[in-house]
Amino acid sequence: MNKDFENTTELLEKYLQAELSPEEMRHVENRLREDSRLLNDLNNLKMALNAIKLDGLKSEVAEISEAYMAGNRENKNNQNRGKIRSIGYYALRVAALLLIVAGSYLGILYATVSPEKIFAENYFPYELPASRSGSQTSDLEKFYTSSQWNQVLALMEPMEDRTQKELFLGGLSAMRTGKFQYAIKLFEKLLENNKANQEQTYQDGTEFYLALTYIKLGDYDKARPLFQSISKDSRHAYHNQVHAIDLLKLKLLNWKK
Amino acid sequence: MNTGGKFSDAELMEAIQKNEGKNDAIRFLYQEYFDSLSSLITYNSGSTEDAQDIFQEVIVSFVQIVQDGKFRGESSIKTFLYALARNTWLNELKRRGRMTQRNKLYEEGRDRFAVPPSEAFENREIRKQLLAAVGRLGESCRKILALFYYEGQSMKEILEQTSYENDQVVRNKKYKCLKQLADLINNDKIIAENLKQIDHEQGF
Secondary structure (H helix, E strand, O other), rough: OOOHOOOOHHHHHHHHOOOOHHHHHHHHHHHHHHOHHHHHHOOOHHHHHHHHHHHOOOOOOHHHHHHHHHHHHHHHHHHHHHHHHHHHHHHHHHHHHHHHHHHHHHHHHHHHHHHHHHHHHHOOOOOOOOOOOOOOHHHHHHHHOOHHHHHHHHHHHHHHHHOHHHHHHHHHHHHHHHOOOHHHHHHHHHHHHHHHHHOOOOHHHHHHHHHHHHHHOOOOOHHHHHHHHHOOOOOOOOHHOHHHHHHHHHHHHHHHH | OOOOOOOHHHHHHHHEEEEOOOOHHHHHHHHHHHHHHHHHOOOOOOOOHHHHHHHHHHHHHHHHHOOOOOOOOOOOOHHHHHHHHHHHHHHHHHHHHHHHHHHHHHOOOOOOOOOHHHHHHHHHHHHHHHHHHHOOOHHHHHHHHHHHHOOOOHHHHHHHHHOOOOHHHHHHHHHHHHHHHHHHHHHHHHHHHHHHHHHHHHOO
């Protein structure tokens, strides 16, 4: 019967997955009783299959953990920003009152709004969570953590072989080096993968940074729907980062075109 | 099926067991319990990073325990996670070999029955080594194995996401990768030592 199977691994894997006929199952069981090396191979294979499932689950939980921690950091940043904004808000109200007399706040805003300003107000660098005990850190992650953006970008091709995390870090590195068109390419590839696989891997972060990249390149029509959906979704990890005023500014920028 | 928001213990169990809305359930566990359980770690010599690591490990263990049908619901999920976090952190401290007097006193109050004995130090070490072995595989191997065995995708679906010629090539590659992983595990001295220790304790 072994001729039906390319090797012992395939035979044992099919045995573990119960994909053999009853006769073949009995044959393997007899061999296992007699051959301690085969039994050892079977136990190693069982552990290998468990390891793959454990690794898959750990990666899923790690992604949720990273998104949760990033959300926490943003909330804290936002609280601080909120304090600054609240002062700014009252200052703006006073200014607005003065501007109503002189003209209109909107007019001033229209005159002063720029993609660079919106970008600078909303952008903050993404930080990878601190390295975990016992976890593996890839070269790409090490380059990202040590701000070696070009080294990260050197590992991006072929794009089809990159994981979602790598595409995300690649897009962020491209932003850091001013290669905004390339950042868009990487982020859009990530979103396309998520759509195809019905996943949400690094979805929130990508939507936020992709919107900022579009703004940087003056493509407000593409940035606005992303900011709108982030602003509407209270569970979006970057929800607190996008405000109604940002949406208004994008509209004004479109009028200025 | 809960489509987001708050989960009762029963809804959490169902989402994890049936693998429907599992990630929403895990997000809820983070929202509900991360802050309180992480302070358990940081109040007992742990750093913020330790708390993140331990909580992540606890969630992975919890999901597996529920999916294996080993969580019988004799305590609330909150109590169970608390006991799991406490035992995992104590094991980590032991592993690091820096058990302080304070931690020893703290250990005296550890729950004896909340966590099955099989979730002991040795198993945790084996799990770490198993993950390290997967980490030593190449990216393409890791991807094929994860897509097939974890995500349950077909050869055809995997073929569409890779640059291999046909599904037979993918199938061969999958077995080659599986064999490579089994060999890495077979040659891992720490796994072998821990297995011997477990055999010894169980009187085999």
